[in-house]
Amino acid sequence: MAIKSLELFLFERGLVGSYPLEALKNSTLGIDVGHYVSRLLTAKKEQYLDAVGGFPTSLNLFLESDLKVFAEYNITPVFIFEGSLSQNNLIDSGHFVANGNVKSVNSMDQNNAPGATTNGRESNGTSDKDIALAHRNKAWTQWKNLVTATQSTYIDQPPIPHEPFRYHTSVDPRRYQEDLIQYFIEHEVHYQVAPFVAWSQLAYLYKHDYIDAIFGPTDCLMLGEVDRFILGMEFPNKDFRYIDKNRVLKEMGISLKEFVDIAMTLGNTLQPTTLPPLQIYPSNKLFEIALEMVLNTGTNFYLYQLGNEMDTTTQSYLEQFQRGVSHLKYMPVLKDSGKVDLYINDFENMNSHSDGNKLSQNGETENEHYNNKKSETTRTLPIPNDVHDFITQRLPNEYYFYKSLGLTSGKLFDAITTGVYPEEPPLDGGASNSYRKLVTDSVTIFKNKELNLLTQPINRYFQMKQIKQVKWFDNDDKTTLLNRTTPSIFDKLNHLIVKTGSGDENKSFAIDSFIKLLNDSTDLVTDFISNDVLFPNSVPLEKKLNNSFDLLATTLLRTLVQLEFFQYDFDKKILKPTPWGEIFLKFNNLQIEPQFQENLLILLLFLKTNVLTLSEEFQPSIHSALSDHTLRTYPQEANSILLLTRVLTLYQVKQKPTNYHGPIDKKTLAFRDHLDFVRENMNDMFEAVLVSSLTANEFNKLQYDNHNWQKDIVAKMPFKLELPNILMAMMWEFFLQKYLHNGNSKSDAMALINNVFNTYKMITKLEEQFDNSFKYLDQCSKLFKEVAGARLMKSNEATAFEDAVALCKNALVEN
Amino acid sequence: MKPGNNKKKDTSPSAVSTQKKGLVNTKGSNGDQHSLFDESSEVAKQFRDRFDYLLTESIGNKAIVTTASGSKYSGILAACNLESIDGLDIVLKKPTLVSSLGSDIKAKKDLGETLLLKSDNVAELELKNINLGLDGKTGITTPVATPKTEKIAKGANQFRTDVDISNVRATKERELQRWTPDEGDFMATEKSQTLEEASSTWDQFSVNEKKFGIKSTYDEHFYTTRINRNDPNYQQKLKEAQKLADEIEKQGTSGNIHIAEDRGIIVDDSGMDEEDLYSGVDRRGDELLASLKSNAKPSTTVKSNKYVPPTLRNQPHHMDPAIISSSAIKVTGGNIISENKSSTKTTTTESVKKNTISNDTKDTTKPTKENVRPKAHLKNVDEEIKKQLKEIKRQSGRSDHSSKTKALPANKTSKEAQIEELKNFAQKFKVPYDVPKDMNDVLRKPSVSLKADPSLPPKPKSNSTTPGVANKNSTKVSNAANGAASLNKTDSKKSGSSSNNGPVRTSTHGRRRPAGSFFGSKKPQNNGANKDTFGKNFNFFLKSKEAHNEEKSMEPFLIEKPYFATPTWINTIEESHKSLFDDENTIMQESQAKLQMRHMNAMNGMGNVSPNMAGNGMNMMSYPMMNGPNGAGSPNPMMNGYNASGMGMYMPFQPQPMFYPSMGPMVPVMGGKDNNGNNNGASPPPQDMTAHMGPGGYMNVGAPYGYPVGGMAPFPGMMGHNGMMGGATNDHRHKGHYNHKNNNHRS
Incomplete structure (x- = not known):
């Protein structure tokens, strides 16, 4: 998010300059990923993303071509991801209520979550998340109406929604961050996850000459030491648009301080709410109006906030304003020392030279500042003692470092600093009981353990701090998470060590090799329970974990113990797989392809949670994307299709990067949401175990530079990527439906899929995709047989699935 | 079924x-x-x-x-x-x-x-x-028709072409017959006759008189000077006139196609469309101004929005020869100067390198393919040379155009050395990108005449040598430069890597601004290319160890334990951030003072006071003018800011007194562009802004077109600009400058 309405203003006034891209030749360009992506995925693109889930594939397309252009001009891009939100943003994005204002309208009075000292949050629903949620709700409602309206005519030609699921909002960064990081690692592109705001990290990099130019949002205008920055790139024209701060301020006739005053009132990244008196004006004219107020009547908006301080409802505006300004002055950035520190942006005194005729009474200090500026030593501002009030509490540098690598998603870190772990509604809205139960259950299955693992190594304050899970559907019921257990989980786990010896240094980690390792072991106890622990400093480095495979294998084993796939007791020297674990260890024998193993492990864990069996209907039920006609005429097959689509949500069709536009299926999406929730929690768990192991110094951390960390560890971590979208599931669903209705003609059904999904644009070799996914289904069928054999799943479900796969097989054979 | x-x-x-x-x-x-x-x-x-x-x-x-x-x-x-x-x-x-x-x-x-x-x-x-089938239905029984119908029938299940689908039948051509008017339809023939066709002479006056009884009073000599052929000096005058006419016509058309056409000169207009021939404004000469502008102030933000029709984008005639030659001089001359100044030829490692490499390349008289290894090497050197050139150019760019001409005579003594240098340079110079194969052939031919190393793609080097050597011979230079520049340009388009070719770039197009100046004096380091930059730095462990080794290398290094970190950030004062905000009174005073200051500025006609004004000729001009009416405290508040600044602006150029009283109605007349600026919230449209921003803005339009016309052009920007400021600053008195302005337009 940038300064509201400013960009438009700048373009209107012709204050945006342009240069050919060549001007950037041989430079290093720092890019704010959020800003960059928002320029790529504009409102018209990926409008159905929220209805099918997964990664916005068109992003890859843009990225690829842009990187090519960068390479052509020898420009080195450095992508900076947004890190944690600061206090203002946390409140604005509904962090403390785990929802946009959809809910907070109802529960305004109760929203006094810990950490949110002031919750005078107006329910004007202007944050990005609010709009996104509201629009998603609207789209689903429209979809429901459409389904009802077409009920009588819909036989086998699925209707396509009219209402987009995204509108004028940016895509949630979490949707693409992990995928992009993997992409960057693969293509050896520099990236960093900033501890907080991305462009403040860029400002630091710029000041210290790590980058030559900033590509960022209009917020960069508030930076004292950045004179010009790039606002947009027009790759097709091979030129870019930039903003010259001094020129802009000159044209406006105001000082930087006044500009910041306006920006803080308008709303920007650091203070996202539009404050009075500007709230009443049309949003696209805001800046213009504010500027006029300043020029004509000498308005100072801070003064305005001060003046209205007495009113209790506006109390928070003043605080919001102050927090925003203070954040701008003290921006935590990851410094080149690897530590997160405050970068002082003394914007108030930065612009003094272009503000020559300032007040005479301040003349003396002005001069002083001026001199300081000249001698390049920015007089350091005093740092107040409540920085945590406008940013958040501080974590150890090591944690920020892991975050900068993308090793952790940071969601748990945020929970620790803010005291709230928000559970936000999933894409389908999360109305089903099973999903809500899953959320509730996740506290004991995952969250308590994770928090214990993460808070144990750090300051005692955090071990005592209350951290709550806040659910969007039940704001009043805040579950306090248990971060204290004795002995701590790490103490219990630290004897579990996978050490393969130093023979194979470059062996990269994968789940199938992990399974193989365990299967090859004759005695799990002697092989993987170590009598000595690795973390003390007395242990020589050679004895510690020295390669990434060992580290990740150890982590996975511990994670699986946590998830009760293995039974483990150090004192009794027990380490053996539970029935679930046994099935997991059979993955290789069942000839399940390595690429599916991660996702099937997720599915196993989901089945283990037992919130919903594979064939069980959602409660309250969600309308199927199959036609009523199909459901009536072919009830048996419809049931098969349900099973298939659910399992297929874990299969990613090989897809060309496109903006998807086509049929949608809420029922399948809802199931995908279940699985993705499990996936996210497994990821959290894995990260927590990994971080606990790393902070305890079980691993030789000094042997890797950042690139190795990224390449050998971050890229190999399981559960990171978001689950596939539901395209393959839907294609099978509608393929089979057509197949049933059209006299079992494969070609007709295939033609329908081709037609409805526009596959010529989207998928190469459609039939091959069907064949491959069929192999996957076949392997699943084998797996379910095993699961049912172990009585972990109803045997009739396994047979039903077998029948379903047989149906697929018949359909795929040309008749 | x-x-x-x-x-x-x-x-x-x-x-x-x-x-x-x-x-x-x-x-x-x-x-x-x-x-x-x-x-x-x-x-x-x-x-x-x-x-x-x-x-x-x-x-x-x-x-x-x-x-x-x-x-x-x-x-x-x-x-x-x-x-x-x-x-x-x-x-x-x-x-x-x-x-x-x-x-x-x-x-x-x-x-x-x-x-x-x-x-x-x-x-x-x-x-x-x-x-x-189709037989018998169209009335034609062609043998072709039968297979066709079969085709159509088959088409039910097979692929059908458009022709099949559209069901084209063999059409029978009718025999065309010439239209002849009916006998006696006289009027028709008369009417359809054009003047050229008319067999009889057409006298509109007689027809008019015959048909309508109107007698014309037309006399040719109302409109022209009667030539008195009986004048005793007639022959002499005729001669004189002839001489004048010859003189004028000898001047040539200077490439102006209109004039050429008027004079009946046959111009090669292939590659030009009608737009250029008859409609488009001839904008040659802008390049000169653009380059002046960019030389004078490298950081200007002007981007020429000039539209260049696609057909013309490769046309050399869009380049001003003067620029090409002068910039070529600039570079080569600069180079010489710098090298000469360093007195000994082998002082810098740079030149040593260059020499060795040039020797290298001279020795290898074999074609390129055997020259692979040094080629890569060469490239680097070329890059370096270019960087140097660029640097030199940047430095010299700031000084005025004329300084180069001064610099050259100073070096006249070493003319021989110059030529030698240039020759050397020519031999070393190599296009820093792969020349397309077909280009090679084209380029090779002229190279025969030069004694340059055949292993190098020869033509582009003439780009820098020829103009420099033959700079006296201006006509030739322009041609050569044109050719070279256009060659270079096509190349650069393909490889997109000509940014270092400073001189060529500036001259090829006003459309693009010289590369590199975005960073000002700060040159891009490309730190990012170095893996360590982001690999070692920002690594908590490695950097901690580094720091540790520097400080106390005796003790064993231990990674900082995370539990040492407090949940609060390290502070330097025991105060809340809220206490760092100014109190109410201070802000109040400050903002009041600010307002007053703006007010004052407005009164002084300095609403847009800004330090960069010094660089802005127009603004400088405006000070005294604006002081006049404003300082006098115009009794009419409506006229105050806007008109005053507007008037001030216009005075030096169009000092007709009538402007004072009748300012109101004149505004829209002069307006055109500036109305945009004023109407939509006092925002000058981008093109106006550029005109304003560029220090050459005034010269730009003023110079080529002369004063009365040119006077208009730079103003819109200024008008808009001042209008905004003036209007805005007045607003606290008049409540909203929109009204204020509207009044102006109406009155």
Whole structure:
């Protein structure tokens, strides 16, 4: 998010300059990923993303071509991801209520979550998340109406929604961050996850000459030491648009301080709410109006906030304003020392030279500042003692470092600093009981353990701090998470060590090799329970974990113990797989392809949670994307299709990067949401175990530079990527439906899929995709047989699935 | 039976039978049932069309209809109702009962001349001997037609081309006949005659008089000077006139196509479209100004928005020869100067390198392919040379154009050395990118005449050498430079890597600004290319160890334990951030003072006071002007800011006194562009801004077009600008400058 309405203003006034891209030749360009992506995925693109889930594939397309252009001009891009939100943003994005204002309208009075000292949050629903949620709700409602309206005519030609699921909002960064990081690692592109705001990290990099130019949002205008920055790139024209701060301020006739005053009132990244008196004006004219107020009547908006301080409802505006300004002055950035520190942006005194005729009474200090500026030593501002009030509490540098690598998603870190772990509604809205139960259950299955693992190594304050899970559907019921257990989980786990010896240094980690390792072991106890622990400093480095495979294998084993796939007791020297674990260890024998193993492990864990069996209907039920006609005429097959689509949500069709536009299926999406929730929690768990192991110094951390960390560890971590979208599931669903209705003609059904999904644009070799996914289904069928054999799943479900796969097989054979 | 099969049968002309069920489906008469099956509308339509065609073709042929009661009638199909809801109404001519079930004898009686069968009674329709071909229908029996119909028939299941689908029939061309007017239609011929065709001379005056009785008072000499051929000096005057005319015509058209055409000179206008020939404004010369502008102030933000038609983008005539030659001098000359100044040729490692490499390349007289290894090396050197050149250019760029001419004579003594240098440079110079293969051939030819190393792509180097050496010979230079520049440009387009070719770039197009100046003096380091930059730095562990090793290398290094970190950030003062904000009074005073200051500025006509004004000629000019009316405290508040600044601006250029009183009405007249600026919230449109921002803005338009016309152009920006500021600053008094401005326009 940038300064509201400013960009438009700048373009209107012709204050945006342009240069050919060549001007950037041989430079290093720092890019704010959020800003960059928002320029790529504009409102018209990926409008159905929220209805099918997964990664916005068109992003890859843009990225690829842009990187090519960068390479052509020898420009080195450095992508900076947004890190944690600061206090203002946390409140604005509904962090403390785990929802946009959809809910907070109802529960305004109760929203006094810990950490949110002031919750005078107006329910004007202007944050990005609010709009996104509201629009998603609207789209689903429209979809429901459409389904009802077409009920009588819909036989086998699925209707396509009219209402987009995204509108004028940016895509949630979490949707693409992990995928992009993997992409960057693969293509050896520099990236960093900033501890907080991305462009403040860029400002630091710029000041210290790590980058030559900033590509960022209009917020960069508030930076004292950045004179010009790039606002947009027009790759097709091979030129870019930039903003010259001094020129802009000159044209406006105001000082930087006044500009910041306006920006803080308008709303920007650091203070996202539009404050009075500007709230009443049309949003696209805001800046213009504010500027006029300043020029004509000498308005100072801070003064305005001060003046209205007495009113209790506006109390928070003043605080919001102050927090925003203070954040701008003290921006935590990851410094080149690897530590997160405050970068002082003394914007108030930065612009003094272009503000020559300032007040005479301040003349003396002005001069002083001026001199300081000249001698390049920015007089350091005093740092107040409540920085945590406008940013958040501080974590150890090591944690920020892991975050900068993308090793952790940071969601748990945020929970620790803010005291709230928000559970936000999933894409389908999360109305089903099973999903809500899953959320509730996740506290004991995952969250308590994770928090214990993460808070144990750090300051005692955090071990005592209350951290709550806040659910969007039940704001009043805040579950306090248990971060204290004795002995701590790490103490219990630290004897579990996978050490393969130093023979194979470059062996990269994968789940199938992990399974193989365990299967090859004759005695799990002697092989993987170590009598000595690795973390003390007395242990020589050679004895510690020295390669990434060992580290990740150890982590996975511990994670699986946590998830009760293995039974483990150090004192009794027990380490053996539970029935679930046994099935997991059979993955290789069942000839399940390595690429599916991660996702099937997720599915196993989901089945283990037992919130919903594979064939069980959602409660309250969600309308199927199959036609009523199909459901009536072919009830048996419809049931098969349900099973298939659910399992297929874990299969990613090989897809060309496109903006998807086509049929949608809420029922399948809802199931995908279940699985993705499990996936996210497994990821959290894995990260927590990994971080606990790393902070305890079980691993030789000094042997890797950042690139190795990224390449050998971050890229190999399981559960990171978001689950596939539901395209393959839907294609099978509608393929089979057509197949049933059209006299079992494969070609007709295939033609329908081709037609409805526009596959010529989207998928190469459609039939091959069907064949491959069929192999996957076949392997699943084998797996379910095993699961049912172990009585972990109803045997009739396994047979039903077998029948379903047989149906697929018949359909795929040309008749 | 499937509809598809049905159709196949149709192709055989023997017998066709159509079941009712089939009819119903293909006809789509039952809407609900139809939608049961997913036939795309396209397919359904095809079936329908075929069915219609079948029926149309069979009209007049024998048909046998089976009724619902089982009776069969044969007859000639006369008509059928395609619109009927549940089947097909049929009319048979000359019906006969073929067979009937049971005792349906009475049916036979009913048969008259025609038999009408309602759709609900028709069970089956059998059509006989239908020729679905096209024979006989178009009236032409070409042998070609037959295979064609087959093709169409086959097309039901196969791929059909557009021709098949559109059903093109062999069309017969009519013989065209010349139109001749009817005899006696005199007026027609008269009217249709053009002046050129007219056999008789056309005298509009006589016709007018004849037809309408109007006598013309026209006399040619009202409009022109009568030439007194009887004048004793006539011959002398004639000679003089002839001389003048010759003089004018000898001046040449300076490339102006209009003039050339007026004078009947044949111009090669290939590659120019009408826009350029007759409509477009000749903008050559802008480049000169643009380069002046960019030289004077490298950081200007102007981007020429000039539209260059695609046909002209490669045309050399868009370049000003003067720029090319001068910039070439600039570079080569600068180079020489710098190298000469360093007195010894081998002082810098740079030049050593250069020399060795040039030797290298000289020695290898073999073609490029054997020269692979040094080539890469060369590239680097070239880069370096270019960087140097660029740097030199940047430095010299700031100084005025004329300084170069001064610099050259100073070096005249070392002219020999210069030429030698240039020759050396020419040999070393190599295009820093791969020259396209076909280009190589083109380039190689002229290289024969030069003694340059044949292994190097030879032509582009003349780009820098020729103009420099032959700079006195201006006409030649321009040609050579043009050629070279255009060559270079096409190359650069392909490789997109010509940013270092400072001189060439500036001259090729005003459209793009010189590269590199975005960073100002700060040159891009490309730190990022170095892996360590982001690999070692920002690594908490490695950097901690580094720091540790520096400080106390004796102690063993231990990674900082995370539990040392406090949840609060490290602070330097024990105060809340809230206390760092100014208190109410301070802010109040400050903002009041600010307001006052703006107010004052407005009064002084310095509403847009800004430090960069010094660099802005226009603004400087405006000070005294604006002080006048404003300082006098114009009694009319409406006129104050806006008019004052506006007036101030106009005074030096168009000092007609009439502007003072009648300012109001004049504004819209002069407005044009500046109305934009003022109307939409006092925002000068971008093009105006650029005119304003560029220090050359004033010169830009003013110089080539002369003063009265040019005076207008730079103003819109200024008007808008000052208007905004002036208006804005006045607002606190008048509440909203929109009104204020509107008043102005109206009054």
